[in-house]
Amino acid sequence: MIHFFHVSKVYEKGNRALHEVNVSIGKGEFVFLTGPSGAGKTTFLKLIFREELPSYGRVVANNQNTIALGKRRIPDFRKKIGVVFQDFKLLENRTVFENIVFILNVLGYPASFLRDRAFYVLKLVGLQHRYDDYPRQLSGGEQQRIAIARALVNEPLILLADEPTGNLDPDLSLEIMALFEKINSRGTTVLIATHDREMIKQMRKRTLYLDHGHLQEHRK
Amino acid sequence: MKLFIDFGFYIREGWANFTRSRMLSLFSILIISISIAIITLFSTVFFNVDNYLREMENNPVYSIFLTPDTSAKEGKDLALYLETLKGISDVKLVMPDESMKKLARRFPLAGEIQKTLEGNPLPISIRLRIATPSVIKVRQVLKQYSIVESIYSPHFFLSQLKSLSSAVSFFIALIAAILVLASVFTIYNVIRITILARQNDIAIMQLVGADMKFIRAPFTVEGTLQGLSGGILGALFGSGLIYIIRTHYLVHFQYLPFLSRITSLPPSYFVGIILLSVAMGIFGSTMAASRIDYV
Numbered sequence: 154m155i156h157f158f159h160v161s162k163v164y165e166k167g168n169r170a171l172h173e174v175n176v177s178i179g180k181g182e183f184v185f186l187t188g189p190s191g192a193g194k195t196t197f198l199k200l201i202f203r204e205e206l207p208s209y210g211r212v213v214a215n216n217q218n219t220i221a222l223g224k225r226r227i228p229d230f231r232k233k234i235g236v237v238f239q240d241f242k243l244l245e246n247r248t249v250f251e252n253i254v255f256i257l258n259v260l261g262y263p264a265s266f267l268r269d270r271a272f273y274v275l276k277l278v279g280l281q282h283r284y285d286d287y288p289r290q291l292s293g294g295e296q297q298r299i300a301i302a303r304a305l306v307n308e309p310l311i312l313l314a315d316e317p318t319g320n321l322d323p324d325l326s327l328e329i330m331a332l333f334e335k336i337n338s339r340g341t342t343v344l345i346a347t348h349d350r351e352m353i354k355q356m357r358k359r360t361l362y363l364d365h366g367h368l369q370e371h372r373k
Numbered sequence: 374m375k376l377f378i379d380f381g382f383y384i385r386e387g388w389a390n391f392t393r394s395r396m397l398s399l400f401s402i403l404i405i406s407i408s409i410a411i412i413t414l415f416s417t418v419f420f421n422v423d424n425y426l427r428e429m430e431n432n433p434v435y436s437i438f439l440t441p442d443t444s445a446k447e448g449k450d451l452a453l454y455l456e457t458l459k460g461i462s463d464v465k466l467v468m469p470d471e472s473m474k475k476l477a478r479r480f481p482l483a484g485e486i487q488k489t490l491e492g493n494p495l496p497i498s499i500r501l502r503i504a505t506p507s508v509i510k511v512r513q514v515l516k517q518y519s520i521v522e523s524i525y526s527p528h529f530f531l532s533q534l535k536s537l538s539s540a541v542s543f544f545i546a547l548i549a550a551i552l553v554l555a556s557v558f559t560i561y562n563v564i565r566i567t568i569l570a571r572q573n574d575i576a577i578m579q580l581v582g583a584d585m586k587f588i589r590a591p592f593t594v595e596g597t598l599q600g601l602s603g604g605i606l607g608a609l610f611g612s613g614l615i616y617i618i619r620t621h622y623l624v625h626f627q628y629l630p631f632l633s634r635i636t637s638l639p640p641s642y643f644v645g646i647i648l649l650s651v652a653m654g655i656f657g658s659t660m661a662a663s664r665i666d667y668v
Contacts, residue, residue: 202580225585228582228584228585229584230582231580231582233582236581238580242581245574246574258587259578259581259582259583259584
């Protein structure tokens with residue numbers, strides 16, 4: 154489902170984020186990506202949904218070589234990937250409900266479907282009562298859960314999450330992880346970038362370790 | 374079905390954008406409405422001049438002045454004869470008193486002239502309206518009548534007016550084109566500013582997989598709404614101005630019947646002007662939105 158072939162990423166001024174990364178993540182896998190701050194975790198995720206392109210090597214996600222992907226095909230490619238961003242990236246001038254429904258609109262779902270589906274995912278993250286609030290009216294943890302709900306709403310083939318439990322208390326973090334497992338059990342490939350070692354220990358899943366752009370792997 | 378869903382989405386998003394950036398939208402609408410008001414004014418002048426010229430060409434009015442010693446009976450006989458001819462729609466015998474009254478209405482000093490001359494110097498005349506200019510040659514018919522002193526026809530005046538009108542039309546078209554370009558440029562820049570203000574939102578939309586048409590189309594709808602609102606306001610403002618000019622100023626120009634007969638534009642012209650404004654909105658905003666690039 155996700156393949157990195159000799160991937161290196163060098164940013165401007167020579168900052169090397171990833172170095173010679175080779176890894177494959179199969180369909181339906183649940184994988185953690187961990188490592189210290191600045192290790193290249195976010196870059197790794199960005200390369201998968203083509204926010205960034207590799208400097209060397211190639212990235213294949215959902216059978217698409219991201220370098221060969223034409224600009225016009227990027228939206229269709231991204232529609233199959235749900236992303237929970239570290240900074241949430243919620244649309245500030247839209248309500249929680251509108252943030253979720255926007256994705257469904259983009260995918261062309263009929264109006265009759267939008268409301269039920271939006272409330273379904275909001276219920277999954279326990280925030281159905283905040284549907285009419287704006288992101289600025291929510292706490293960091295609540296915004297994070299909305300970002301998760303948005304990523305889940307169209308049942309993507311791949312789910313990428315960048316520190317999805319960073320702003321959540323331990324109980325809520327476990328609930329969210331259970332949610333990710335549930336999504337994973339339906340066949341969605343889940344890749345979670347996190348610092349939370351306790352969580353990784355508890356979940357006992359395949360873990361990729363990034364350190365200064367070099368990848369190591371621990372299989373549990 | 375999907376097309377309708379998408380279209381509904383564009384309209385909702387476009388309306389939301391339009392209301393969100395209220396000040397910018399108002400600025401754009403103001404510029405468009407000023408341009409459209411000026412275009413409405415020019416179109417009214419053009420429409421009236423064109424109508425006047427056409428009427429003069431298709432139904433020319435001849436003024437036939439009879440010699441001073443012509444009796445009323447002779448004048449009446451000639452008028453009756455002219456009525457029987459083919460191609461003439463209206464014949465009116467005008468007696469000197471009536472001519473003087475008409476002249477006095479247009480030029481108040483005419484009464485003084487009559488007093489100074491101790492009598493009415495105006496001759497009996499006949500006003501002749503031609504229905505089909507190709508059928509009748511007025512001058513040839515009247516040549517045999519010795520009581521006819523002179524014939525005034527609008528043809529000389531018409532050709533002069535036509536060349537003046539085409540020169541004026543060219544300048545009107547030039548100014549209208551400049552106004553249209555200025556409006557398109559304003560809409561383009563206003564939409565560019567709103568795009569810059571929403572750059573963050575646009576990036577997020579792209580990252581979650583929104584197609585470019587989903588991102589660009591609402592901006593086109595926003596520009597269209599600006600064009601439509603500016604067009605309607607401008608047309609109303611322009612016709613209001615024409616009404617004020619007509620009722621307050623042109624009424625004083627009785628001696629120039631063309632000016633006192635100026636009419637406002639027919640509804641089809643207003644529809645055309647508003648459609649022009651909408652087209653400006655679509656064009657300016659589509660150009661601006663097409664510059665949004667993929668993230």
